Amino acid sequence: MDIFNLVIIAILIAFTAFFVASEFAIIRVRSSKIDQLVEEGNKNAIAAKKIITHLDEYLSACQLGITITALGIGWLGEETIHEILSPLFQLIHIPETAVTIISFSLSFAIITFLHVVVGELAPKTFAIHKAEAITLLSARPLIAFYKVLFPFIWVLNGSARVITRMFGLKPVSENDLAHSEEELRIIVSESFKSGEINQSEFKYVNKIFDFDDRIAKEIMVPRTEIISLEQASSLDNLMEVIQGEQFTRYPITDGDKDHIIGMINVKEIMTALIRSKDLSAKKLDSYIRPVIRVIETIPIHDLLVKMQKERIHMAILMDEYGGTSGLVTVEDIIEEIVGDIRDEFDMDEIPSIQKVKENHFILDAKLLITQVNSLLSIELDDEDIDTLGGWILTSNYDATEGDILTFDSYSFKIIEMEDHHIRYVEVMKMREVEELPETAGQRQLAQSAVSTSEAEIV
Structure with missing residues (x-):
């Protein structure tokens, strides 16, 4: 009988380990990794996805499982160990009054040690280090356990929700595991320190976090440094400017820089020159393309979306009085993420x-x-x-x-x-x-x- 009880105790400790490992694993596992496995057709991942999207219910199932097995271990364990140890103490002639106290104390210590170390601490450590693997392995058994004991879990979970709502708390969901920007910065920093990502990746991610906080005025070419051409300029004038400045696009003005009517693309003009061989008599008017005009305080993220949508690579920024304060190109915006982009014409450019x-x-x-x-x-x-x-x-x-x-x-x-x-x-x-x-x-x-x-x- 004692041997049978010991087997039952071992089984209960194993179930405790299962529920403890499952609880820590489903909390720690990354939802993005499970989503990736679901897309790859992993059947265990589909079950795991169901668990992490109904986290409150399945955490309750784990807690119920841990409680049931703990009660079983306590009920059988101490009595079984006591019955095994009592004859041994009698053989060494320990007084009967002391046998009960000593065997009870040792039984309690042994069962507590096995329950805490084997049933909880060791499984918890495994779950923290192997969260993904344990979640995938335990998902289906945990779902089956949840279905079998659903009435009890529903009652217990509902009762717990009534109590937590009295304190203004809501049930745990997958969304509650989302990370804030500051938490993501810390995660990225730790990943960089541990060698999971390189320095360039670390820099790009941090720049992306700063991207939404910047406005166009902060990255613009100021009005005083804008190289523009008059609408009435000839292509010969353009060629002189190109030789000196070597830009691809130039804003076109009608009088002054407060009246920018569009822009020209040097590539288009060069293509036309190759085809016709003679453009000396032509004006710039036929090559003027639209330009975006926006307020200088527009977030650069919104400006980039607008430029992508309208397929225009240059935006003229206006101040609060409607005058031109500067211009921004797509390259200026991209450089906010990847850093300076230098081509063969930027060799003499001095860093800021x-x-x-x-x-x-x-x-x-x-x-x-x-x-x-x-x-x-x-x-x-x-x-x-x-x-x-x-x-x-x-x-x-x-x-x-x-x-x-x-x-x-x-x-x-x-x-x-x-x-x-x-x-x-x-x-x-x-x-x-x-x-x-x-x-x-x-x-x-x-x-x-x-x-x-x-x-x-x-």
Whole structure:
């Protein structure tokens, strides 16, 4: 009889392990992985999908199973172990009064150890490490158990819901397992640290998270830097501009940059030139294509969708007064995710951030205040302005080349201007300013124009 009871106890502990492992596995398993297996036709995955989409019910089933097996182990276990140990204690002449106490204590300790370690702790660890495999293996048996004991589960689950609703809680569902953006950032960061994704993938994912927070004004080519052509210009004028600028698309104006009527694509004109051989007498009018006009505060995600829908690669941004504030191309938007895209004509392009040495940078004045704050770990005020150059002019509207502003522990020196437009700023820690020769910043900038490899690009 004792042997039969021991077998029953072993079976109950095995069932406890099954329910514990199933409970932890279905909570931890990734829904996206199960969806992938469902698409591949995995039958166990179909059952698993049913469980994780009705998580509250099947967690209740697991809890009921654990409770039933625990009660069975407690009912049979202590009495069985007591009956096995009592004769042994009598053989070594332990007093009868002490046999009951000692055997009960040992029985309780042994059963508790087996139940906790074999029935719960070990299965929990296996489920955490092998959540997907255990979910697939346990899905069908768990569904069968749920169907057999459905009335009891329904009553118990309903009673639990009444209590939880008194505290304003809702039943657990698959959607409750969704991750917030901050949680996803942490997951991606941990995946990068563990080597599951590489640095480029880590960078792209983080840039995508920032993508929805950016507006077109932050990435635009400002009005002062727009290269445009007059509607009345000849193709000869266009060829002169192309030789100097080497862009693919140019906005076309009717008077000034506040009246941009469209754009031309150099590829289209070059194709026509190859076909007709003589375009010298033609005007630009026949090659003008529509251009998108949007407010400068439009989110770049919305602008990209609009450009894709209308198949137009250039958008003119308007300020609150209806004037042109800048332009954005599809390439400008894509660069927000993948970083700078440079072609064979960008070899002499100077990066917006050049690291000379630790705490010493040459920065493009168009760099956003938020980027400067992130780079230097400071808090420049960006409530009314967007760029580093704008911050300097706001602080000193009479700023000239060579002027220095200080903020926190950094100095900001204007090292290149074009008319009233600040182009480049040298930034360094205050304690390092006196160590650097007066013209070091200008010298670094000139060298970078020839070869960016002499400065570390960040």
